[in-house]
Amino acid sequence: MKAIAVHPATKSIRAIDAPEPSIGSPTDVRLRILEVGICGTDREIARFDYGTPPDGAEYLIIGHESLGEVVEVGSAATALRPGDLVVPMVRRPCPHDTCVACRAGRQDFCFTGDFTERGIKGRHGFMAELVVDDAKYMNRVPAALRDVAVLVEPLTIAEKGLMQMWQVQQRLPWGATIEAGIAHGYRHRAVVLGAGPVGLLGAMALVTQGFETIVYSREKAPNPKAALVESIGARYVSADDVPLDALGRTIGNIDVVYEATGASRVAFEMLEVIGPNAVFIFTGVPGRKGPIELDTDLLMRNMVLKNQVVFGTVNAGKDAFEAAIRDLTVFRERWPQAVQSLITGRFPMSAYADLLLGDGAGIKNILRIGA
Ligand SMILES: [Zn+2]
Ligand SMILES: [Zn+2]
Secondary structure: OEEEEEEOOOOEEEEEEOOOOOOOOOOEEEEEEEEEEEOHHHHHHHOOOOOEOOOOOOOEEOOOEEEEEEEEEOOOOOOOOOOOEEEEOOEEOOOOOOOHHHHOOOHHHOOOOOOEEEOOEEEOOOOEOEEEEEHHHEEEEOHHHOOOHHHHHHHHHHHHHHHHHHHHHOOOOOOOOOOOOOOOOOOOEEEEEOOOHHHHHHHHHHHHOOOEEEEEEOOOOOOHHHHHHHHOOOEEEEOOOOOHHHHHHHHOOOOEEEEOOOOHHHHHHHHOOOOOOOEEEEOOOOOOOOOOOOOHHHHHHHHHHOOOEEEEOOOOOHHHHHHHHHHHHHHHHHOHHHHHHHEEEEEEHHHHHHHHHOOOOOOEEEEEOOO
16 A cells, blocks of 8 residues: 655655555454645654654654544444544553553553654554554544544644643632533633644634634734634734734733744743733644743742643543544534635645645645545
């Protein structure tokens, strides 16, 4: 079968002919991969910043944002049927008995670091015509989501982040009282840092939860992303028009920040302007650049005197995948145009090199594996 693989020893990316995987256990399912999304992680792997082949393999088949169609099921994989559309999870558990997270099926919180990730760390990914994996890692997607379901995996980042944010906010004595028919985020203000696919999907999730949502990004408005943001009922603020230290004064109290840029300077500057009881969610993974200067006294004073919580979040559990599938269904009904326009290009498998090594133009670009 055709697959796209990175070869760390020779630092090359190639379309290869890989052996077809076959069902090895009764709980396995076999998928025909339909589409694979490309993100910054894939581009970093293509630059050999990281990415680890499976033990004993010379190459790693990449790709972790995917949509597949079930073509064969093992005798015990009774919940799925050929023809079902599924989005597979990315992380697989570590082998250690002592890791309560992995043993509880929450390898997204693995303690040991010995987890594997399909297409990233120690396990082949989804840029391949066929994939076999255990049915428990599959998330079934309604057929009506076929054209946008490849966005499920990047949306899980926001879903896991927002779930944890609500867990944190249960500390507020009134936090758990939810008025019937009124979304959680009602009367609260959220800022999304960055207008890439993770940020824009996060903005859709925040608007859906009732937040007054502001997307703060470098690019001058008007631009297509700003138009997309306005079309979902959020507000686009360019750093060019409003410097960070003026943002709080301009938009009012900031209750939640969803960071989706990986730019640490702007994130920590943002941390200086958030409001009382605010939660700051980090999702980006910055490259290691030089140290920057920060007003640590101000940050620490604010965090203590304003009850602020800062946390980072990575990967996602089954609950976040299920929430992403539900939310994507909602987004598609509310903003069909905006959701479609997150996918800026669909390309044949042969375009892999341009997409992985090029400048990353557009919002989300997709490789069509089997049509
Ligand atoms: Zn990704
Ligand atoms: Zn573990």
